[in-house]
Amino acid sequence: MRRAAVICCLTLLAGLSLPAENLHLEKTMTLPAGVNVRFTAISRLGNMIAGACQDEKVRLWALDSGALGQTVDLAGEHVSALQFSSDGRLLAAGGGNGKVRLWDVPSGTLKLEFTAPSAINVLVISADGHLVAAAPLDRDVEIWQMTPKKMAAHLHAPFAGTLALAFSPDSAWLATADGDTNVRIYDAYTGSLHSTATDLLLEPFAVAFSADGKTVFAAGADKTVTVIDASTGKVLRAFPRQSDIVVGLLLSPDGKLLVAAYANADDSRKPAPVLIWDVGSGSVKSTVLTPGITPNGGEFVADGRLLLTSVSGDQLKVWSVR
């Protein structure tokens, strides 16, 4: 499997399938002629969806009306990462040429722009909206602050860069899932290394903080979700191992559920499930699996629903998972 393909899956949740009985179609948007949406970001307010489109534009849709709002032309730069801030007031896009842009939503005012040395694998905005961290392919992670606009820190992984990022809920810490298979926790403002988890043998492709910020979930090629003490880097426990690799993690707002998107290690085109784990017990609460629908984005929104998007022909569909 290509590394880039896995990185892509982090955003796309590609390859997963959903059983019809667990899905409710919330909205269908008709796409402009010739436009394909490669992946989406969903505002946690549940009011807006941003789509990274094949024509190298970012389009915004209102979720309640399904109406197409703004279109941002990235002047030919391929969009490789897209994320809303927690309060839905910022949208960040990372590009194939390393450019990162943050816009105010819905005004579209550009709030921050910087250029990293290579294509952006993944980016995250801190919960307080003051920081953005971007991981360029095979290069150091850059943390930028919004006010004043400057690089706050850059984080060096020994080789092969960083595959996934997560800020702690209080925005004080940044977790990195690195190519050397370690998970590192840094002070988000100074970049000083706080702890390192060295027990993972295979690359982690996804990372998420628990709701209290005391533990970190990491998952990837080892097919398990590992729970790590954020202050020491010590592995505390692991959820039962599955048959597929993990390519994405999403924690519910109350911190009780962890959504893990899986992919077949030998052939990412083959279907693989999404499991919704009960964090407390470490057991599977529900399994989402069905052929025919390939989601290309997902998020928990404010009312607790888990929303997923998929593209079918000229339609962008929004589903809620029951």
Place this chain on the structure above:
Amino acid sequence: MRTFVPGAVTRREVLQQCMALGSVAVLSAYAPAAMLAAFEEREKRALKPTPPNELGPFYKKRAPRTEMLRAPGDPGMPLSVSGQILDTRGEALPDAVVDIWQTDHFGRYDLEGYHYRSQLAPDASGHYKFESVMPGHYPDRVCQHVHYLVTAPGHKPLVTQLYFATDPVFEGDPDKNFTRDPLIHSRELVRPVMLVGDPKDIHAAVRFELCLERA
């Protein structure tokens, strides 16, 4: 003040000027001219660093130290890979550590164990070798490949991949077709393959030298 114009004076003239001004001193029983000649010869041997290539995924740390990656009866064309780990001055790096990993003949990585994975220690002259099988193709990658992670004290880690000129994807013309795999950015990583042995015991042999940059 005299301005240095590249190409206007020879390298030897520059060195001679340096010696005259005391910025290069020759402390040797040999004549300065002989030392300059040796210095120039050494500089000529400067090597280009091996082009990097994506890590993986599916790098797994703490691989066992073994030169025999294939197990008896493993399907696939037996493969012998050898080479030398050097720095850009052509000096051997015997303290290097060479992590390699690849798929089996069917294009599957072993994520549970360490089959077709090894951490090699070069010998005193920086030479390494391992015995494996020709890796398989798989849906998410175009070409057969072996992953390398090479580290050595005082040098930048090198992450790269070895490709094979015999890969059917190249249709016999890797010069023309190496970009069919979008991950191959350098023709240099596609290595010639020698078939050795006899018809009853044939195997593929490849040399892959690796050159690391100083940190």
